[in-house]
Amino acid sequence: MFLSDLPSPIAAFVSAARAGEGGSLLSALHAVDVVTEGQCEHRGADIHAWGERLGSGSIALRPIGARQQHGDIVVTLWLELEEERRQADTLLDFHFRMDSGRLAQISVGPTPRPRMPPPVDDYIRATNRGDLVSLVSAFANDALVNDQLRDYWGRREIESWAARDIIGEQLTMHVVDCVYHYDHVIVTAHIDGTFDKRGLPDPLAMAFYFAARGDKIVQLIILRNQSGT
Secondary structure (H helix, E strand, C coil), X not given: CCHHHCCHHHHHHHHHHHHCCHHHHHHXXXXXCEEEECCEEECCHHHHHHHHHHCXXXXXXXXXXXXXXXXXXXXXXXXXXXXXXXXXXXXXXXXXXXXXXXXXXXXXXXXXXXXXXXXXXXXXXXXXXXXXXXHHHCEEEEEEEEECCEXXXXXXXXXXXXXXXXXXXXXXXXXXXXXXXXXXXXXXXXXXXXXXXXXXXXCEEEEXXXXXXXXXXXXXXXXXXXXXX
């Protein structure tokens, strides 16, 4: 599912977490019975304290995807510690359970991530951070990007493409599969962002065909994945 389709109580929580709005975050938690984080269970006043830590401003959270799973709505959030921005980050799955229209339970755990070559991982991290400089730096000077059958040669054209179609549309990638095939890495990801979603499938699966040399991407081909992944 797209992030824009989240039920309003979950959307309120995600929006407040992303903006670091402590008051709004605590309001979104007012009806929650229990928050589970690993082996820790928070109830009552502990939920309030948990929400205060989350909305303290020392943590940056960026939603990158949402899906339904076993009756829960699962939102994947990219978490960065403010003092370690660009050095340490992690993906967390927030499992939300609704009850009669209210947000009743939240469970938090790490998001499984497939192993990827460093430049491919750099590209995905930069996309989800909205970091144009790091995204372009993942490519070789003479790299080729083909996005939906249109070529962009070299870093200058790639930067213009990325600024418009990746950063400009707040694109996010939730990786669901990674396949190694000879010298290529094929990443399938569910895509979200501010682009026009009318007529598009939900989730929107895209295939990213990466070729890398050393620590740089030399070719990237992006196509709609029609295989049902």
